[in-house]
Amino acid sequence: MNYPVKAVIAATGSYIPTVKMSNEAFADHHFYDRNGLPLLQEQAVILEKFKSISGICERRYAQPDQQASDLGFLAASNALDSSGIDPESLDYIIVAHNFGDVAFGSNRVSMVPSLASRIKALLQIRNPSCVAYDLAFGCPGWLEGVIQASYYIRSGDARRCMVIGTETLSRVTDAHDRDCMLFGDGSGAVILEAADDHRGGILAHCTQTHAHEYAHLLSMQPSNAPLQADSQDIFMKMNGRKLYEFALTTVPVAIKATLDKAGVPLSAINKVLIHQANEKMDAAILQRLFKLYDMPMPADDLMPMTISWLGNSSVATIPTLLDLILKGNFDNHQIHPGDNIVFASVGAGMNVNAMVYQF
Structure with a gap:
């Protein structure tokens, strides 16, 4: 029986940064509201209320020598190494992010070349038919990349696509805004491939x-x-x-x-x-x-x-x-x-x- 071609998950990978930042790491921060007025609550009260609402106790930050493309490369490598998939067989590399590469100590965004091209180069993929591009779609960007990859596969344009989500939000948040405690850094990746059997996908x-x-x-x-x-x-x-x-x-x-x-x-x-x-x-x-x-x-x-x-x-x-x-x-x-x-x-x-x- 012939089944319609669909996209299935063939591999996954991730990279969790090694720098742990507990809530207590923000104990010396001076937080202000949107009008520039200092928050009058004691810092311990602010931290406890934050934990009770957000559920966050700690988050991970990238090392100073790492940027979003580096994290994306590590997640991609993890997916490839754990699955044994040949990186040269990838038809697309779609990288979802919001701020490109941001160097430690700066909040200046670097998006040329694209993170997808940087990651492809780091993976040493020579195949020019492996198309690499970025997707800026807010937090839903990785999932939207998966949806796009599915269209490529179902149309017959691709047999195998990698979709990466990577971010260093710690470098674009305001240290004087308590919302900065919400965000962490990290990267995850999936490889989708075409399947023409009964598998769901x-x-x-x-x-x-x-x-x-x-x-x-x-x-x-x-x-x-x-x-x-x-x-x-x-x-x-x-x-x-x-x-x-x-x-x-x-x-x-x-x-x-x-x-x-x-x-x-x-x-x-x-x-x-x-x-x-x-x-x-x-x-x-x-x-x-x-x-x-x-x-x-x-x-x-x-x-x-x-x-x-x-x-x-x-x-x-x-x-x-x-x-x-x-x-x-x-x-x-x-x-x-x-x-x-x-x-x-x-x-x-x-x-x-x-x-x-x-x-």
Whole structure:
């Protein structure tokens, strides 16, 4: 029997930076609000409240001699080495990020050449038909890269694609804004390849851009600190409350649309791998999803979380989580053949996407 060509995950890889930054590392920071006024709470209170809301205890930072392309290369190498796939067989290398390479001690963005070209060069791939390009799509960028790779494979244009999510958010956050504690660095990668048998692969997906009203919920702005008033530096800023409300409104609906398109009931989902920006927000998204189906909340192991020790690493979050689970490095979580997995993300733009994948 001939089956339609579809994209399946052939390999995964990740790189988790070695520099651990606990919440206590921010104990000496001087935080200000958006009006340049110092936060009056004691630092210990600020840190404890941050932990209770975000679920974050620590995050990882890149070494001073590493940039986003270096992390992406290490994640890509991990995927190739662990699978034995020949890098010369790749038809596409798609690299999702938001800020390119940012050198330690600077917040200046370097995006020429593209990170994809830099990583291809580091991998020493000589094949000119291996097309390398970048994708800037906010935190949903890696998942959108997977969706694009699936189109290439299904159209017959490619047989094998690598999609990398890599970021050094620690270098574009304002040390005087308590939101800086949310973010970490990291990289994750997958290799998708064509399959023409009965294996599930990508069953359906949904992508939306809500730019009309919400484009500027995440943006680049000056530091909160008054002493930085004359600086030309700009940093990543977000409207946390409105972003939270936006995510709760849009992400569950996008997931439901994807499940309905795939013809997969919510009860058949084995795992939800979601971009992890805030532990309470992700829990609320899952609750809202089950409410849409008028179903009770399931067991606690449906949505594995890394945010407590990795923070929000943007495009690296989901591929890193997937790699940890598939390689048996995530306690009490496994993915088995036939399992249905929901992937979902929300971020700058404002962009939302979801995908249903069957292993």
